[in-house]
Amino acid sequence: MNLEYSADEQAFREEVRAWIAEAYDDQLRALMAQSKTGYLDKEGQRRWQKKLHARGWMAPDWPAEYGGPGWTPTQRYLFQAETGMAGCPKVSPMGVKMVAPVIMRFGTEAQKARFLPATLASDIFWCQGYSEPNSGSDLSSLQTRADRDGDHYVINGSKIWTTQAQWADWMFCLVRTSREASKQAGISFLLIDMTSPGISVDPLPLLDGPMPGEQEVNQVFFDNVRVPVANLVGEEGQGWTCAKYLLEFERGGTFGSTLRYQLDKVRQVAAAQPSDSGGRLLDDADFRRRLLELEIQVEAVDATELRLFSAVSAGTSIGAASSMLKLAGTETLQAISELAVEAIGPQGWPFIRDTWAEVYDRPHAPRAGPDYAAPVLPRYFNYRKTSIYGGTSEVQRNIIAKQVLGL
Numbered sequence: 087m088n089l090e091y092s093a094d095e096q097a098f099r100e101e102v103r104a105w106i107a108e109a110y111d112d113q114l115r116a117l118m119a120q121s122k123t124g125y126l127d128k129e130g131q132r133r134w135q136k137k138l139h140a141r142g143w144m145a146p147d148w149p150a151e152y153g154g155p156g157w158t159p160t161q162r163y164l165f166q167a168e169t170g171m172a173g174c175p176k177v178s179p180m181g182v183k184m185v186a187p188v189i190m191r192f193g194t195e196a197q198k199a200r201f202l203p204a205t206l207a208s209d210i211f212w213c214q215g216y217s218e219p220n221s222g223s224d225l226s227s228l229q230t231r232a233d234r235d236g237d238h239y240v241i242n243g244s245k246i247w248t249t250q251a252q253w254a255d256w257m258f259c260l261v262r263t264s265r266e267a268s269k270q271a272g273i274s275f276l277l278i279d280m281t282s283p284g285i286s287v288d289p290l291p292l293l294d295g296p297m298p299g300e301q302e303v304n305q306v307f308f309d310n311v312r313v314p315v316a317n318l319v320g321e322e323g324q325g326w327t328c329a330k331y332l333l334e335f336e337r338g339g340t341f342g343s344t345l346r347y348q349l350d351k352v353r354q355v356a357a358a359q360p361s362d363s364g365g366r367l368l369d370d371a372d373f374r375r376r377l378l379e380l381e382i383q384v385e386a387v388d389a390t391e392l393r394l395f396s397a398v399s400a401g402t403s404i405g406a407a408s409s410m411l412k413l414a415g416t417e418t419l420q421a422i423s424e425l426a427v428e429a430i431g432p433q434g435w436p437f438i439r440d441t442w443a444e445v446y447d448r449p450h451a452p453r454a455g456p457d458y459a460a461p462v463l464p465r466y467f468n469y470r471k472t473s474i475y476g477g478t479s480e481v482q483r484n485i486i487a488k489q490v491l492g493l
């Protein structure tokens with residue numbers, strides 16, 4: 087693995103830094119300072135993504151023929167590292183990172199022309215309709231049915247935990263098109279217009295008690311929803327192949343820079359907080375030890391990412407190793423959020439919505455505690471999700487055991 091950056095790569099990093107300094111403006115920074123998820127509301131998200139698009143940097147992983155910047159894996163890594171370390175909003179992943187590679191590989195020319203440019207320009211947003219009330223880890227047991235009626239499918243059933251379904255213009259959805267075939271072979275991959283008659287979206291509040299505008303996950307119901315057969319991606323019954331291909335992209339993101347950024351925030355909080363013995367919390371021996379342990383963990387995640395990206399630049403596919411990144415990245419993220427909670431102590435309490443609902447319902451009421459304490463507890467509760475979504479930690483361990491270690 088080569089850890090030296092060439093002169094061109096260093097110049098590229100400077101170019102990215104200069105662009106971030108200008109594009110990541112004060113308004114976006116103020117919104118992000120209070121975001122517990124790393125994302126903004128739809129309008130904020132669209133504003134940031136349009137800036138990326140205008141610069142040609144919206145989809146670092148896309149091939150140039152579809153509008154990607156044509157970067158090397160090292161440039162992609164540097165871009166993720168710089169935007170992560172600057173605390174920039176993350177790009178809504180369901181479009182450019184998840185459904186787009188599936189459309190590129192399995193979609194028709196008409197689907198590519200219709201969906202790829204609009205997704206790149208953030209003119210449409212997507213949600214992922216995989217999980218159902220009784221099908222999560224065991225996804226291939228899904229029951230939402232698509233019955234053929236002429237040149238349409240008629241959809242009935244329900245999807246759950248659907249992130250951003252309340253904004254999404256389109257859903258990529260796994261449906262059962264056959265009950266005779268084996269569990270996997272009966273599944274198809276459909277693109278569904280979220281404005282279709284018969285779709286309803288019910289919000290599901292999470293543990294962090296979302297404020298208005300912060301709604302994150304939903305249950306989506308389909309009642310005789312008609313979807314043109316032209317919206318089928320790949321062949322009927324090929325949905326499981328598409329679904330697995332997509333999951334490699336969902337799990338294979340980079341975490342190193344985000345982890346460094348979050349740990350740096352904890353360090354700043356600990357420098358401002360008093361310790362029990364009167365000095366700064368940052369100088370407390372026990373706290374420092376735990377901070378350093380996490381720093382080592384972050385270095386290990388970053389080194390693993392670099393090693394895998396180095397292999398990708400040499401032509402290897404990331405494959406099941408994406409499960410290693412997902413597992414180590416999310417569990418470290420949770421550990422950092424736990425240390426942040428300890429750093430602010432009781433100053434975090436006023437920011438838990440369920441305990442202080444009457445304060446939250448008066449938006450201009452003064453809130454106790456320093457501003458930096460505001461996102462810490464909501465973020466801690468919110469990050470419990472990271473070891474569940476995209477496949478739980480237990481499921482990732484099973485994949486690593488079987489497909490990476492060959493056990």
Ligand SMILES: Cc1cc2nc3c(=O)[nH]c(=O)nc-3n(C[C@H](O)[C@H](O)[C@H](O)COP(=O)(O)OP(=O)(O)OC[C@H]3O[C@@H](n4cnc5c(N)ncnc54)[C@H](O)[C@@H]3O)c2cc1C
Binds near residue numbers: 223249
């Ligand atoms: C915040 C959030 C956002 C999400 N967003 C989306 C989305 O946008 N679209 C979407 O389709 N889904 C989404 N999901 C759903 C997510 O993918 C599922 O929750 C996840 O796959 C787990 O499924 P489940 O909830 O049905 O739990 P279950 O599968 O019922 O698992 C329950 C427990 O059993 C364990 N378990 C299950 N099988 C095994 C096994 N074989 N070996 C060992 N342990 C096992 C699990 O690890 C878990 O601890 C989201 C979930 C969350 C929390």
